[in-house]
Amino acid sequence: MVESLIRELRRTLDDAGLSGSFLVRDLHSGDEVGIEPDLEFPIASLVKVPLAVATLERIRKGELDGSTQILVRPGRITTPGPTGLSRFRHPARIAVDDLLYLSTAVSDGTASDALFALTSPAEVSETLRGLGLHGIAVRHTMQELVETPAERLDPDNTHLAYFLAIEAGTAGRGHRLPQLDVTRANAGSARALMNLLQALWTPSSIDPGVSERVRTLMAANLLRHRLAPDFSSDASKWSSKTGTLLNLRHEIGVVEHADGQVFGVAVLTESRVPAISQPGAEALMAQVARTLRDRLRHV
Secondary structure, three states: OHHHHHHHHHHHHHHOOEEEEEEEEEOOOOOEEEEOOOOEEEOHHHHHHHHHHHHHHHHHOOOOOOOOEEEEOOOOOOOOOOOHHHHOOOOEEEEHHHHHHHHHHOOOHHHHHHHHOOOOHHHHHHHHHHOOOOOOEOOOOHHHHHOOHHHHOOHHHHHHHHHHHHHOEOOOOOEOOHHHOOOOOOEEEHHHHHHHHHHHHOOOOOOHHHHHHHHHHHHOOOOOOOOHHHHOEOOEEEEEEEEEEOOEEEEEEEEEEOOOOEEEEEEEEEEOOOOOOOHHHHHHHHHHHHHHHHHHHOO
């Protein structure tokens, strides 16, 4: 029964030019269902969740003060983006706690890099390992995600960067673009990211105060066009983080139902369609993830 459903969902994704790694887990029972859950992907902005965990751990230990104001100068931290500090035209002093909000809930890459300046990618990886969380590699800042051919090409030729993203990969998940090479990029699998969600939503090695703050930040996520339409309702709460880079579209999150059921959802996808805007792909990702959740919920 489950095998036939998985085959059908794979065909549906393939017909739409999508492939990916899906995992849905009942965070109470541990029961799960997925599609290629151990396949590694570059995780793009999903890395901001481990960054938040590591930053909050350092605040908890007294190594950082959340009220400390960081001076962010235009042109100094140069990660462009549609929202947040990259749009600022003048220097701004922002507290570490508020940088966490901008980085996680608003997905502000400039705020993330201000936090990475305090806690390096290597230190974030070390924190994850110390918490017993494996399979998520944190290797670089957000700045490197905006140094792809898409940023160097004329807007009329941006589609060429998407062609390169689609065609220049290898069977071993390598890629000519370092940001898309799982051996060089920030990378992880749906299962590794699910284990992080599990640790944040259930008792674990992560301090309860740290977990509660990360859950609050993810509940405040402003980017709700991808999986949120299929998981948000008056009878449920959806907390998540999205990640997007060229032909990659990801989201991880947790849906908490009013009846007490709690499901983690991790979706990592890549598209064979060389287009920036793909609302159909966004909707299909959510449809497949919800179908898996419904199958698990009614077992």
